[in-house]
Amino acid sequence: MEQRVNPDVLLKQIESQSQQGTRGHLKIFFGYAAGVGKTYAMLEAAHAVLEQGTDVVAGYIEPHARPQTMKLLAGLELLPPLKLEYKGIRLQELDLDGALKRQPQLILVDELAHTNAAGCRHLKRYQDIEELLKAGIDVYTTVNVQHIESLNDIVASITGVLVQERIPDSVFDEADQVELVDIEPQDLIQRLQEGQIYQADRARTALDRFFSVENLTALREIALRRTADRVNQTTEKVKAQASDYYTGEHILVCLSASPTNGRIIRTAARLAKAFKGKFTALFVENSAFSSMTDSDRQRLRGNIQLAQQLGAQIELLMGDDIPFQIAEFARLSGVSKIVLGRSNTRRPRLGLGQESFSEKLSALAPNLDIYIIPDQANQPQAYRPLRKKRPSFQFNRRDTLLTLAVLMICTCISLGFRQIGFSEANIITVYILGVQIIAVLLSEQGYSMIAAVAAVLTFNFLFTEPRFTLDAYDEGYPITFVIMLAAGLLTSSLASKIKRHAVQSARTAYRMKVLLETSQQLQQQTTRQGMIEVTARQLVKMLNKTIVMYDSEEKNDARNLSEPQIFQAEPQISENELVNTNERAVAEWVFRNNKHAGASTATLGSARCLYLAIRTTETVYGVVGIALKQRALDPFENNLVLSTLSECALALDKEILARRRQEALTQAKNEQLRANLLRSISHDLRTPLTSISGNAGILLKRKSLFEDERSRELIADIAEDSAWLIDLVENLLSITKIENGTMSLNLQTEMMEDVINEALQHISRHVRDHQLHHEECEKIVLVRIDSQLMMQVIINLVNNAVQYTPKGSEIIVASRLEGSDLVVSVADNGPGVPDAMKERIFDLFYTSRGQIADSRRGMGLGLALCQSIIHAHGGTLKVRDQLPHGSIFEFRIKAEEVHAYE
Known part of the structure; x- marks a missing residue:
């Protein structure tokens, strides 16, 4: 039985082939340690393609102290390096703009994981290579196994060395070719001892710390496995294109500000690759988020960026009950596995005490597989409470007077109750009510605690025998006082918690309101400019930051950014600071590369604004710049911005489709009108033209009628022109018949x-x-x-x-x-x-x-x-x-x- 081709798969193949036609090809020479011969193999391969007529340029080759390797540079064109000075040191980097201007067919760029010096466009070299590939230039490069992000922790545990220069797994997995350069560990150590890799003093240090047979054997095994995994992933992609192949696995990892959360994220990423499933990273924002320390915020942003690099879909939720939020998200999103770090919570010997985070989550989601990752630092991970800034309690005159006023009112009411003859239980409830009122009215929780203690002391002083002393005759009064104090503190704590929940609910409601409002306003707009203005105003409203909008326009069969529009927030910023040559260059880069750049990013981070693309999957409709000072967007703000830009992109996409549909309808009507007109004219002209042509032919045959040669020429022209018109009419009729499908x-x-x-x-x-x-x-x-x-x-x-x-x-x-x-x-x-x-x-x-x-x-x-x-x-x-x-x-x-x- 003939198997029908899935049209969706066919469309993806066509799009993939179309992208491959314009994008350069990346080949990685992959090794497990320095000195295995990656650069040597790359240069040999470059000479081979050079002999075949390929235009090859050596963009940047690390100046190795290896004569045999450096000899292979002979015969290759060398691109002059970009020279930079940093802290008095002269540095050389890849000249990205020079490479783009030279536009070779193939460029050699050593050390894929290298971190660029300050002053370069990108923070990392792999970002330079990505831009070269997008420009249609093929790239040969090198990298070692310890530089792959998801393997960083494993390599560090083996070698004891934490590598700082790393590349996202996606760069390695999406390479067109990966060539494993392999050598036996004993041979590599021998080369090191012979001085073929490092100089003598550095070679001895390497032998003592890194280049042991055990380390190299383990690294070699990891490199072989990683290469095999990549082959398997390529095979599975082919299977997915050939059939409806899907594993159904969905891996969830929780984000936090923990210093060791990166280890958990990498483990989850490896698990997602192993199971070939979806990968989601979830951050649950609780009431402590607003009081996070700057260091915690920085770590959280780093962990979010790490998860994005490893291919995770970032999601944001709000709530103080983190296990419940995770369990509900997992249930609604079809998560099959959750990856957590080990909790510090321990049960007492008697089995009583607080449940661990994993136990709570297991109880809420009993059908999920939960993986607990050992934590060397023994710190809790995704569920670790956000550290709060703990400022000392400060008295405020207004809040102090309000607290005293509430306590005095409660005392007066209680004295009145005593005169009437109410019991002491009624008086106690009056004071508890006063503590609750103070907790609700004041934002500082310390006042409600002070009020609870003051209420107990006041009740003891005024309403227990002996009165006007802090003593009590009744032996049960101390228990009453303790219960009263506990009730006051508990109600105070609950009131404060309710207020925090109210704030979170308000933020969630605000987010939903803004997104709904944005969607409604965009739907009401019929012009592109109106949609751009609505998006900009909404961004100013939600962020209270100045926004720079770059729309795109078509000129000379190419789309380019138009002049920027500035939408100021308070306080206003000078336009020259937001719109200049450097800022526009960053916006142009974002437009051409469909990636974010600018302030708070690793690409062109010295810019004044953070630039994000207004885009669908592949099409960029414009660029928005968000003026940042020092603080980057937090996850809540970033989520709002991305959602708003997605709404704008969808609206612009619909506007373009509607305009094209209208143009197509207009063109179809014009074509129909033209066809009808041509058909009508052709039929009307056929008969008189045939008569003119026939009569002219008859006159030409009667030579006796025209002795003047000029007259005969005029008759001949009439015959020829009428014949041409007859042919034209026949062509018109044939064209209209073919277009209408009637021929x-x-x-x-x-x-x-x-x-x-x-x-x-x-x-x-x-x-x-x-x-x-x-x-x-x-x-x-x-x-x-x-x-x-x-x-x-x-x-x-x-x-x-x-x-x-x-x-x-x-x-x-x-x-x-x-x-x-x-x-x-x-x-x-x-x-x-x-x-x-x-x-x-x-x-x-x-x-x-x-x-x-x-x-x-x-x-x-x-x-x-x-x-x-x-x-x-x-x-x-x-x-x-x-x-x-x-x-x-x-x-x-x-x-x-x-x-x-x-």
Whole structure:
């Protein structure tokens, strides 16, 4: 049974092939340690492709102290390095702009994981390489296994060395080729001892710390496994394209500000790759988020960026009950596995006490697989409470007076109750109510605690025997006081917690309100400018930061950024600070590369604004700049911004689709109107033109009527022009029939040479000024065609050659057999067809002037009709150059039967 191709898969393959046609190819030479021969193998491969005629440039090669490696640079063009000075040290880096300007076919860039010096466009070299690939330049590069992000912790545990220069796994996995450069660990150590890798003093240090047989063997195994994993991933992608292949696994890791959260994220990323499933990173914002320390915020941003680099989808939730939030998200999102760090919470020996985070989560989500990752630092991970800034309690005159006033009112009410004869239990509730009021009215929790203690002391002083002392005769009063104090503190704590929850709910509601408001306002807009302005105003409203909007416009068949629009917030910022050459350059880079850059990022981080693309999956509609001072966007703000920009991109996409749909409808109506008009005119002109042509022919035959030669020439011109008009009318009628689908082919088996000979009898009389030759096919070829229409094709092609070549030019009509196809060509040695015209020469009403025709001899119908007739016969019509000059129009159709001449 024939298996049908999945159209979605086919579309993805076409898009992938389209992207591969413009994007450069990346080849990584992969090793497990320094000195295995990565750079040597890369240079050897470069020489091999250089000999094949490839344009190769050495962009940056690390100055190794290895003579054999450096000798291979001979014969390669070296790109001058970018020289920078940092803290008095002269540094050399890859000149990215120089490489883009040079535009070689292949560039060699050593050390993929290298961190660039300050002053470079990007923080990391792999980002430079990504820009080179996007420019269509192929790249050869090198990297070791310890520089891959998800393997960093494993390598560090083996070698005891934490590598700071790392690359995202996606860079390695998405490379077009990975060549493993391998060598036995004993051979590598021998090379090190012989001084082929490092100099003597550095070699001894390396042997003592890193280059042991155990370390190298373990690293080699990891490198082999990682290469095999990449092969498996490539195989699975092929399976996914061939069928509806899906594993259904969904891995969730929780983000936090913990110093060791990165280890958990890397483990989850490896797990997601192993199970070939979706990978999601979740951050739950609780009430302590607003009081996070700056160091915690910085670590949290770093962990979010790490998760993004490893391919995770970032999600944000709010709530103080973190296990409940995670369990609900997992249930709704179809999560199958959760990765956590080990909790510090321990149960007392009697089994009583606080449950650990993992135990709470297991109880809430019993059907999920929960992986507990050992933590060397023994610190809690995703569930670790955010550290708060603990400022000392500060008295405030207003809050102090309000607390005293509430306590005095409660005392007066209690004294009144005592006079009436109410019991002490009623008086206690009055004071508890007062503590609750203070907790609700004041934001500082310390006041409610002070009020609870003061209420107990006041009750003891005024309402227990002996009165006006802090003593009590009744032995049960101390318990009453303790319970009263506990109730006051508990209600105070609960009131404060309710207020924090109210704040969180308000933030969530605000977010939903802004997004809903943005969506509604965007839907109400009908113009592109209106959508841009709505998006900018909403961003100013939610962030209270100045926004710079760059829309895109089409000029000279290319999309470019238009002039920026500034939407100021309070306090306002100078326009010169936001709009200048440097800032626009960053925005242009974001527009061309479809990535974020600028302030708080690793790309062009010295910019004043953070620049984000307004984009769908592949199309960038514009760029937005957010003016940042020192603090980067927190996760809540970042989530809002990305959601808003997504709404804007979708609205712009719909606007473009609606405009194109309207243009298509208008064009269809115009085409229909034109077809009806042409059909009507053609029918009306056919009869008088036939009469004029016939009468002119009769007059030409009667020579006795016109002895004046000038008169005979005028009659001949009338006959010729009327014949041309008749041909034009026939072409118009044929075109309208083909466009409307009303033309029916009268297919019969014919000899092509007979059709060509008959057509040549009806060529314009101007052919007498040219040299017309007919080269017949060596074999008798029968074809199934509509002979009348095929004659029209031959006539139009020859007349076209006559019209656009000078007098005396040679025109050759030839036919030949190629396989099962008959090829008919009309060649001339005239000026030829420019390359710019070849793509449109068969368009309707297109002439050599490249515009709508208005000349009597150039309506632009002939070639368009020829192509339509040939396509109706299942053939193809093309134009190509004739050497040394001229053009060849040729069409091919299927041959029915072939006989050799006897």
